[in-house]
Amino acid sequence: MTRTPRRKVIWALATSLAVLLAGCSSGDDSSSGGNASPEALDAALDKGGTITYWSWTPSGKEQSAAFEKEYPNVNVEFVNVGTGEDHYTALQNAIKAGRGGPDVTQIEYRALPQFALQESLVDLTGYGFENLEDDYTASTWESVHVGDGIYGLPQDSGPMALFYNKEVFTQYGIAVPKTWDDYVAAAQKLHAADPTKYIASDAGDPGFTTSLIWQAGGRPFKTEGDRDVTVNLQDEGTKKWTAVWNKLVEGKLVTNITGWTDEWYRALGDGTIATVTAGAWMPGILMESVQAASGKWAVAPLPTYDGGEPVTAEHGGSTQSVLKQSDNPDLAAAFVRWLNNDQASLDVFLESGGFPATTADLESSEFRDFSSPYFGGQKINEVLTTAATQVSSGWEYLPYQLYAETIFYDTAGQAYVNNTDLDAGLRAWQDTLVEYGNQQGFSVNQG
Amino acid sequence: MASTTGRPRDSRRRLDQRGWIFVAPFAIVFALTFLAPIGYAVQLSLFQDQAFFGGTAFVGLDNYVLLFSDTRFWSGFLRVMIFLAVQVPIMLVLALVAALAIDSARLHAAGFFRIVIFLPYAVPAVVATLMWGYMYGTNFGLAADLNDLFGSEIRPLSLDWALASIGNIVTWEFVGYNMIIFYSGLRVISGELYEAAALDGAGPFRTIFSIKLPALRGAIVIATIFSIIGSFQLFNEPNILRGLIPNVLTTDYTPNMYAFYLSFGGQQYNYAATVAIVMGVITAVIAYVVQLRGARKGT
Numbered sequence: 001m002t003r004t005p006r007r008k009v010i011w012a013l014a015t016s017l018a019v020l021l022a023g024c025s026s027g028d029d030s031s032s033g034g035n036a037s038p039e040a041l042d043a044a045l046d047k048g049g050t051i052t053y054w055s056w057t058p059s060g061k062e063q064s065a066a067f068e069k070e071y072p073n074v075n076v077e078f079v080n081v082g083t084g085e086d087h088y089t090a091l092q093n094a095i096k097a098g099r100g101g102p103d104v105t106q107i108e109y110r111a112l113p114q115f116a117l118q119e120s121l122v123d124l125t126g127y128g129f130e131n132l133e134d135d136y137t138a139s140t141w142e143s144v145h146v147g148d149g150i151y152g153l154p155q156d157s158g159p160m161a162l163f164y165n166k167e168v169f170t171q172y173g174i175a176v177p178k179t180w181d182d183y184v185a186a187a188q189k190l191h192a193a194d195p196t197k198y199i200a201s202d203a204g205d206p207g208f209t210t211s212l213i214w215q216a217g218g219r220p221f222k223t224e225g226d227r228d229v230t231v232n233l234q235d236e237g238t239k240k241w242t243a244v245w246n247k248l249v250e251g252k253l254v255t256n257i258t259g260w261t262d263e264w265y266r267a268l269g270d271g272t273i274a275t276v277t278a279g280a281w282m283p284g285i286l287m288e289s290v291q292a293a294s295g296k297w298a299v300a301p302l303p304t305y306d307g308g309e310p311v312t313a314e315h316g317g318s319t320q321s322v323l324k325q326s327d328n329p330d331l332a333a334a335f336v337r338w339l340n341n342d343q344a345s346l347d348v349f350l351e352s353g354g355f356p357a358t359t360a361d362l363e364s365s366e367f368r369d370f371s372s373p374y375f376g377g378q379k380i381n382e383v384l385t386t387a388a389t390q391v392s393s394g395w396e397y398l399p400y401q402l403y404a405e406t407i408f409y410d411t412a413g414q415a416y417v418n419n420t421d422l423d424a425g426l427r428a429w430q431d432t433l434v435e436y437g438n439q440q441g442f443s444v445n446q447g
Numbered sequence: 448m449a450s451t452t453g454r455p456r457d458s459r460r461r462l463d464q465r466g467w468i469f470v471a472p473f474a475i476v477f478a479l480t481f482l483a484p485i486g487y488a489v490q491l492s493l494f495q496d497q498a499f500f501g502g503t504a505f506v507g508l509d510n511y512v513l514l515f516s517d518t519r520f521w522s523g524f525l526r527v528m529i530f531l532a533v534q535v536p537i538m539l540v541l542a543l544v545a546a547l548a549i550d551s552a553r554l555h556a557a558g559f560f561r562i563v564i565f566l567p568y569a570v571p572a573v574v575a576t577l578m579w580g581y582m583y584g585t586n587f588g589l590a591a592d593l594n595d596l597f598g599s600e601i602r603p604l605s606l607d608w609a610l611a612s613i614g615n616i617v618t619w620e621f622v623g624y625n626m627i628i629f630y631s632g633l634r635v636i637s638g639e640l641y642e643a644a645a646l647d648g649a650g651p652f653r654t655i656f657s658i659k660l661p662a663l664r665g666a667i668v669i670a671t672i673f674s675i676i677g678s679f680q681l682f683n684e685p686n687i688l689r690g691l692i693p694n695v696l697t698t699d700y701t702p703n704m705y706a707f708y709l710s711f712g713g714q715q716y717n718y719a720a721t722v723a724i725v726m727g728v729i730t731a732v733i734a735y736v737v738q739l740r741g742a743r744k745g746t
Contacts, residue, residue, distance in 0.1 A: 089711050096498075096714075118499050204694050227500075255586075261691050263584045272586065399499065406698060406712040413694030417606055436713065441497040 036126030036330070041337060044330035048073025051332050054091065055106035056083040057155065057318070059352035063345050067338055074331065084108075088402055095120045095325070103326035104335055107152065108318045109143040110207065110397045110405070115321070116146035117226060117399040122322040123149035127333045132341060139391035140357035144319050147225075152319030153340035154357035155349070158279025159387035160211055160302050160315045163286070166376070167296040168197065168274045176300045179307045180244040183275075187253040190274055201264065201273045202249065203256040204416035206408035207316065212277070214313035214395045215302060216241040220430075221398045222447075229399065231433050232447030233426040240305060242422045250419055269293045277302065279315035280355040280384040287353075287374045295373070299380045301387060312387045313395070317357070355384065362388055400437060407432050491720035498714035510721040519699040520722060524729075526610065527701050531678040534614035539670055541618065542625035543663075547655060549626075550633040561630070565623035572620065576687040579616045580604075583691075604692045613684045621677070625670045632666035633659060668741030672734045679730045682707065702726045 053064055053076055064076040079102065081090040088111060094101030095118070107115055115121050129150050133141055140154035164176065172193045177183040187199035202208065213220060218237025222230040232238075248254045255273065257264045267273045269292030276282060286297055302312045320339055322332040339345050346361055361367055362385045371377045398404050411432055415425030430446065437444035467474075495506045514520055545564050549557045567575065582589040583603035590603050603612040636658065644654050682703040689696040689704075698708035702722055710719035 092711075092714065203692075256694075257586060258691055258693065262581060263586045263588070263691075266587045403713040406708060409693040410697040410699065413697070417694045439715075441500045441502060 036122075036124075036333070038128035040330045041127055041334040044328065045071050045074065045334045047331075048075075049328050049331050050075040050077065051103035051326070051328060051335055052077045052079060053104045053320075053335070054079050054081050054087065054102040055320070056080050056087060057106060057349075057354070059349050059354065060106070062352070063339060063348050066344055066348055067335060070338075070344065074335070076335065085402075091115075095323075099325060101323050101325050103328060103332035104320055104322055104339075106155070106318050107321050108316065109140075109314065110210075110316075110401050112144065112151055112319060112321070113146045113223065113397050113399045114401055116149065116151040117223070120324055121151045122324055122326070122329050122333065123151060124153075124322065124333055124336070125150050127330075127337070129153065129333075129337070132337075135341060135359060136357050137359055137362065137388050137391070138393065139314050139388070140317065140319075142393060142395075143314065143317065147223075152321035153336055155318045155320055155340050156281070156354050157357040157388055158281050158314050158316040158355065159384060159391055160215065160277060160279055160312045161282075161383055161387050162275055162277055162300045162302050163282055163297055164275040164300060165271055165273075165293065165296050166298040168271045172197075174274075177303045180303045180305055183303045184244060184247050184253070187248055188251075191253055197271060198253065198255040198273055200248070200254045200275050200277065201257045201259070201267060202245075202254045202416065203258040204409060204413040205259055206405040206412075208259075208277070209408070209412070210397075211279075211313045211315040212245070213238050213241050214392060215311060216305060217392065219394055219396070220447075221396050221401075223396060223399050227442050228445070229437050229442045230445045230447045231398070231430050231437070233430045234423070235447065238426065239423070242426065244305075246422050249416060249422060252419055256416055265289045266292075271296075279317065280387065281316060283372065283374065283380055283384075284353045284355075287372075295376050297375055298378055299375065299383045301383060301390075310387075310390050311392050312390050314391055398433065398437075399442070400433075400440065403436065404429075404433055407436075488720040488724055491717050492724055494717050496714075496717055498716075506717075510718050511725070513718070514721050514725055520702060520705060520725075523699045523702045523705050524726075527678050527681050530610060530614060530681060531675060534617060535671070535674040535678060537614075538618045538622055539625060539667070539674065542622045542670070543629055543667075545622065545626045546629035546633060547659065549630060550659075551651070561626075564626055567620050567622075568624040570620070572683040573687060575620055576616055576684050579612075579619075580688050580691050583612055604688070604695065606695050609685075609688070609692065609695050613681070613688065616684050617677075617681075621674070625674070628666050628670050629663055632663045636662045664741065668738060671741070672737055675734055675737065676730055679703075679726060679733075 048071070051074070053060070055078070057063075060080070061078045064078040068074060068076055081087055087106070091101060091105060091107075095115075107121075112121075125148075132153065136154050137157055137159075139159070140157045144150055144152045144154055162177070168174075168190070169176065172190055174186045174189060175182070177186050183199065190197050190199055210220075213233075214237075216237045218233075218235050218239075218241060220231060220233045220235060220238055222232075224230075255267070257267050257273070264273075268276065268286070268290045271293075278285075283299070286293070290297075301310045304311060320336045322329050322336060326332045340357075346356060346358060350356060350361060350367070356362060356367075368381050368385055369379060370381050371379050408429055411428035412422070412425035414420070414428070415422045434444045434446060492510050493505060493507060494503055495509070496503050545560075548554055549561050554560060570578075585591050585594065585602045585604065590601060593599065594601060602608055603615075640658050641654065644658055649657065680703050681701045685696045685700050686704055686707070689700075696704075698712065699705040703726070706719040706722040706726070709715040709722065
């Protein structure tokens with residue numbers, strides 16, 4: 001649900017303001033957190049104060065209000081500065097300016113290393129957050145770590161699953177694919193039976209691509225220390241993915257309707273696109289924006305490469321972090337702890353349709369047994385919460401993931417436009433990633 | 448002789464100094480909002496920041512040297528040149544025809560047409576582009592319906608058509624604006640000229656070519672300069688359509704987009720400033736040449 005609709009169309013609007021902000025750069029870098037302790041959080045809550053919270057989470061405002069109710073001394077100013085890219089542009093400008101940023105901010109897992117390595121975020125280890133490990137799924141707990149530090153608490157998770165249009169599958173006699181080879185066969189069968197229908201749409205989306213590489217066992221990005229980065233988009237796992245996906249892209253078995261556009265929602269509604277591979281937040285998107293297909297969709301575990309033990313990857317998801325420029329990091333950290341660890345807050349989040357990262361909520365029978373009318377009464381959370389325990393470990397994003405994803409379209413994206421080899425496209429992406437990283441002072445190796 | 452030249456010079460000098468008081472409000476605002484940002488951009492372009500590690504180094508003209516061999520920049524530049532060479536003439540001719548038609552007094556409800564043609568200019572570019580993007584959709588949009596109807600295979604949002612599709616949006620937006628410039632030029636032509644032409648036996652077309660178009664030369668030069676600047680600054684339309692076709696409209700599709708994504712995507716403020724300055728200089732030079740040529744032909 002809180003997955004970023006990738007290219008919010010109007011993000012150009014923010015730029016005039018951004019230009020002004022970027023102009024006022026300064027190098028005020030007050031570091032904090034020297035005397036952080038769990039007790040400091042409770043003391044800060046008693047003392048009270050005002051903090052600012054930037055987020056685009058649908059339940060963010062309500063959670064802030066609930067927090068104020070519980071802690072009347074604290075005033076939380078909730079601000080939605082935009083979704084995804086808009087948000088990061090504003091955040092980056094505030095960081096560059098050295099002031100004007102929030103105390104607490106939402107950051108997607110993919111962007112966390114970037115802000116953590118820039119030393120813009122407070123390492124929350126001292127506040128006793130390291131003891132909260134058991135409360136979260138293994139993959140999201142891993143996602144809030146950068147190096148040895150903990151830079152946030154998981155808000156939600158997005159274990160990937162296969163969403164498919166059951167009506168289309170039944171009509172053309174297609175079985176739910178267990179392996180990716182089955183999936184390719186299903187793609188051929190469907191498109192041959194009705195040339196207007198496709199197994200999927202993939203216009204080239206970096207978040208989607210990296211998650212599928214993740215599932216295939218690829219680990220193309222590694223960061224050691226502050227500066228040593230390895231980019232290897234030709235590792236075994238990545239090649240495993242391209243071997244399957246090339247058949248779909250080069251064979252024109254997938255259509256290229258860009259995600260999150262009006263055309264995409266409509267194609268999901270009328271059966272043009274028969275499956276979507278996405279994080280567990282996808283049901284919320286379908287229910288809200290694809291009402292035409294109510295009752296037709298179903299969910300299954302992600303296909304695997306060998307038909308064996310199911311394995312999946314995270315796709316999207318966010319954390320809340322404390323900015324170093326905050327005047328009141330103790331209070332900000334206390335708010336983060338409440339936001340993503342207190343049941344009162346988690347209930348508000350669940351009520352809004354979010355997919356949690358907390359194991360207690362994932363395992364609760366109420367959550368697992370929910371039968372969704374949109375999915376024809378299927379208990380979708382059984383599939384999705386099981387997937388949350390099957391995420392392959394050891395994945396890392398680049399310390400400059402946001403820009404990497406921006407230029408994905410210029411390089412790897414060209415393979416999708418021209419229906420050509422994805423390996424060549426990924427190599428072109430790698431070249432620009434290496435060049436950019438070295439330019440920015442990283443030492444980038446090609447594995 | 449000597450005494451008479453002395454006095455005016457004195458008084459002129461005094462006038463000069465007093466004049467500054469009157470100029471000051473403008474001069475201060477001009478310096479703050481115009482000169483200072485340019486100065487800041489020039490300064491930025493001489494350095495190389497490392498956004499992640501906070502290092503700043505003076506690199507002289509290195510950024511400029513880099514830019515001159517940067518194929519991504521020049522391919523975007525070439526694209527806006529093509530856009531300029533094709534879209535601007537089409538748009539200005541359409542605007543001219545519309546202005547002449549409305550001015551001709553042979554059109555019924557001329558005021559209505561004037562408003563209708565001008566109306567798209569009042570639609571914000573963001574809204575206009577979203578609207579066109581919707582119509583361009585080849586699965587469910589208007590383009591899909593037309594393709595069904597005529598059995599054609601036109602995909603406005605494909606690699607081959609994207610630039611033309613953007614040109615169409617820009618033309619739609621700005622024909623009315625340019626028409627107003629031309630139309631106001633036509634309204635100030637003295638009626639006596641038309642009477643004289645009529646007495647000499649000039650028909651409507653002769654009147655257009657011998658009276659109206661020469662009188663419009665200044666307006667055409669102005670409209671051309673605006674359009675050149677607009678083309679070189681092409682940003683809104685491709686950048687918004689990018690939400691639909693990010694692989695086609697790459698981050699270096701136009702020089703302005705390139706600068707934008709370098710700075711706000713890649714935090715390469717220095718190089719982005721270099722791109723902006725080089726584009727600014729090129730635009731100024733070309734606009735100046737057009738103005739000189741326009742003025743020379745006019746006399």
